[in-house]
Amino acid sequence: MLSHLNLEATELRLGLPGSDDLPSTNKRPSPEDHQTPPAPKAQIVGWPPVKSYRKSTAAAKSAEAESGMYVKVSMDGAPYLRKIDIKLYDGYSHLLTALEDMFKLSIGEYSEREGYKGSEYAPAYEDKDGDLMLVGDVPWEMFMSSCKRLRIMRGADARGLASAQH
Amino acid sequence: MAYSFPEEVLEHVFSFLSSPRDRNAVSLVCKSWYEIERWCRHRIFVGNCYAVSPEIVIRRFPELRAVEMKGKPHFADFNLVPEGWGAYAYPWIAAMAEAYPFLEEIKLKRMVVTDESLELISKSYKNFKSLVLTSCEGFTTDGLASIAANCRHLKELDLRESEVEDLSGHWLSHFPDSCTSLVSLNMSCLGSEVSFSALERLVARSPNLRTLRLNRAVPLEKLANLVRHAPQLVELGTGAYSAEIRSDTFSSLADAFSACKQLKALSGFWDVVPSYLPAVYSACSGITSLNLSYAAIPSSDLVKLISQCQNLQRLWVLDYIEDSGLEALAASCKDLQELRVFPSDPFGAEPNVSLTEQGLVSVSEGCPKLESVLYFCRQMSNAALIAIARSRPNFIRFRLCIIEPQAADYLTLEPLDAGFGAIVENCKELRRLSMSGLLTDRVFKYIGTHAKKLEMLSIAFAGDSDLGLHHVLSGCDSLRKLEIRDCPFGDKALLANAAKLETMRSLWMSSCSVSFGACKLLAQKMPRLNVEVIDERGPPDSRLESCSVERVYVYRTVASRQRLDIPDFVWTLDEDSSMRYS
Numbered sequence: 101m102l103s104h105l106n107l108e109a110t111e112l113r114l115g116l117p118g119s120d121d122l123p124s125t126n127k128r129p130s131p132e133d134h135q136t137p138p139a140p141k142a143q144i145v146g147w148p149p150v151k152s153y154r155k156s157t158a159a160a161k162s163a164e165a166e167s168g169m170y171v172k173v174s175m176d177g178a179p180y181l182r183k184i185d186i187k188l189y190d191g192y193s194h195l196l197t198a199l200e201d202m203f204k205l206s207i208g209e210y211s212e213r214e215g216y217k218g219s220e221y222a223p224a225y226e227d228k229d230g231d232l233m234l235v236g237d238v239p240w241e242m243f244m245s246s247c248k249r250l251r252i253m254r255g256a257d258a259r260g261l262a263s264a265q266h
Numbered sequence: 267m268a269y270s271f272p273e274e275v276l277e278h279v280f281s282f283l284s285s286p287r288d289r290n291a292v293s294l295v296c297k298s299w300y301e302i303e304r305w306c307r308h309r310i311f312v313g314n315c316y317a318v319s320p321e322i323v324i325r326r327f328p329e330l331r332a333v334e335m336k337g338k339p340h341f342a343d344f345n346l347v348p349e350g351w352g353a354y355a356y357p358w359i360a361a362m363a364e365a366y367p368f369l370e371e372i373k374l375k376r377m378v379v380t381d382e383s384l385e386l387i388s389k390s391y392k393n394f395k396s397l398v399l400t401s402c403e404g405f406t407t408d409g410l411a412s413i414a415a416n417c418r419h420l421k422e423l424d425l426r427e428s429e430v431e432d433l434s435g436h437w438l439s440h441f442p443d444s445c446t447s448l449v450s451l452n453m454s455c456l457g458s459e460v461s462f463s464a465l466e467r468l469v470a471r472s473p474n475l476r477t478l479r480l481n482r483a484v485p486l487e488k489l490a491n492l493v494r495h496a497p498q499l500v501e502l503g504t505g506a507y508s509a510e511i512r513s514d515t516f517s518s519l520a521d522a523f524s525a526c527k528q529l530k531a532l533s534g535f536w537d538v539v540p541s542y543l544p545a546v547y548s549a550c551s552g553i554t555s556l557n558l559s560y561a562a563i564p565s566s567d568l569v570k571l572i573s574q575c576q577n578l579q580r581l582w583v584l585d586y587i588e589d590s591g592l593e594a595l596a597a598s599c600k601d602l603q604e605l606r607v608f609p610s611d612p613f614g615a616e617p618n619v620s621l622t623e624q625g626l627v628s629v630s631e632g633c634p635k636l637e638s639v640l641y642f643c644r645q646m647s648n649a650a651l652i653a654i655a656r657s658r659p660n661f662i663r664f665r666l667c668i669i670e671p672q673a674a675d676y677l678t679l680e681p682l683d684a685g686f687g688a689i690v691e692n693c694k695e696l697r698r699l700s701m702s703g704l705l706t707d708r709v710f711k712y713i714g715t716h717a718k719k720l721e722m723l724s725i726a727f728a729g730d731s732d733l734g735l736h737h738v739l740s741g742c743d744s745l746r747k748l749e750i751r752d753c754p755f756g757d758k759a760l761l762a763n764a765a766k767l768e769t770m771r772s773l774w775m776s777s778c779s780v781s782f783g784a785c786k787l788l789a790q791k792m793p794r795l796n797v798e799v800i801d802e803r804g805p806p807d808s809r810l811e812s813c814s815v816e817r818v819y820v821y822r823t824v825a826s827r828q829r830l831d832i833p834d835f836v837w838t839l840d841e842d843s844s845m846r847y848s
Contacts, residue, residue, distance in 0.1 A: 150612050
């Protein structure tokens, strides 16, 4: 059943889809190939005649990669919120360390069964459906795409969260 | 003779005439036919909202049920018309709210529509059924909420390609539970996520739903749920077509699609993960229209899907398909009528894909029913164009955009006059033509000589002199819309063909060589043309009269030439024959 699922195609990597099997281009080999590609020409207004929402799917993809994924971070009891770019972190431990630094607190160890037991604070997040979830349950990539905002909860409140989910 | 038939009989006969042209012809026969016809006309099409006024329309046609209208000129799509130029829907909506309490359908294209207008629509017409806003702007999701909440019998809400200020997805939740009449919903241009449960319930309670075009924010994991509630769908636009690879998601999706026996059109496909494409295979044999113009995936994946669709009539795709993919298309889709190939990287200096003139040649050769093409590429030759013209004399729309302005035939370095000349000579039914590449006055001679059925012509960076424009204006008998940018066309041709302009809907010229003096003269000569000088550099009379204007937009009108909503960068002729501005 899984034979038709081309798993390779879904591997996360940078670059355009299919860029491994590079489509042949019209480029003839030239000395310039060794240099960096030419800078985009100065754009003429309205040329080529492409409607704005169509402009460069490829550029849109790379722009998304550059624009960051900012989410608000609130901490129970703190007077104001912070904002972080979760794209900058390569995993949960990296993110949690950064939060600990930012809010000067300790979060402790995550366990699937008991969440962040024993710590004063626990990180939670609001997902796409508006539900409050404990940080750490789902794979990092899934978290990145579903996290809408972060909330650092007091340990006591969070314990209810952990037991509700397990 | 006018008394031979009772009015009721004539009215009954006229009721079989649906096309506006037929009805217009009928109304010109005699005064009594004009009177009878105007009382029983229920649909009206206004190609230029400034060609007529709401008062004139309402006075003539008291019983309208459906109004279709266009506003800004086509080049507005490419930012050539400054912001604030006009095409406001509100005056029309307000006037019609008084005059037509039974209005059912409003279709607007390239107009500025405000939330106020939408609210007025939702509250004024008790039987309102259909709202289609193509390439419109000026409204927010709050306006959509009014429509959803108040139009009890709404059948169609289609926002195709409009620019909507997306405040939130809550608007969709305003459809009351009692609303079960939806036939068509197109929200593909919106950014925000709507409440999925509200969407699901709406779909589930709309047994007549035929068209559902979702926006990018609807995740693939949830698509199967929606589709399962609407196996009667004829047109489906997916949301983002990507998800973690999971066999249960896949099989759920595949099952949902296999239940859709009526599916004819598919679109959406943002962020495609190719592994999920086979989920739609069961529907492919019935598919006649496929819009993959957001699917950034390699040619091989595109071809795998397309070759399942043997009955395909219309394909919109990105140039990732490449020449090889188009060759495969030509081999498998013999019913193809329309092809649009969009550029994935229009501003890149170098080609990023292997798509050349060859792709278009293959499809023209292989698809005997091909009649409409929009093709972006980076090289072209006369030889290819001639081959295309010979293979496919049945083109009615031929729009070619060679990305580099004034690009010559890449093989011979000559202008592409001969190639486009072959197109107009062979394709005798050609109604629409857009040209690009290096072109001299010669191509316009060919067009004036041969393109007798041509209705719309788009020209950019072409021609040598006024002779070019003169050939077109004097030769193209059926011309209705002419749009020109960055061509050395000026006063002589324009003034020599002034009368022609009254037989056309409109003429747009930007960055050409038309002087302010000529614009004034033209406006004086032709009282039924509105000559709008659109210039952001300040009053034209602060410069020499011989100075070229930035843009001029000329259109015939029976309304006042002093439109009330004129912005401060537009100049038209005043009553006392001088160009004034408000």
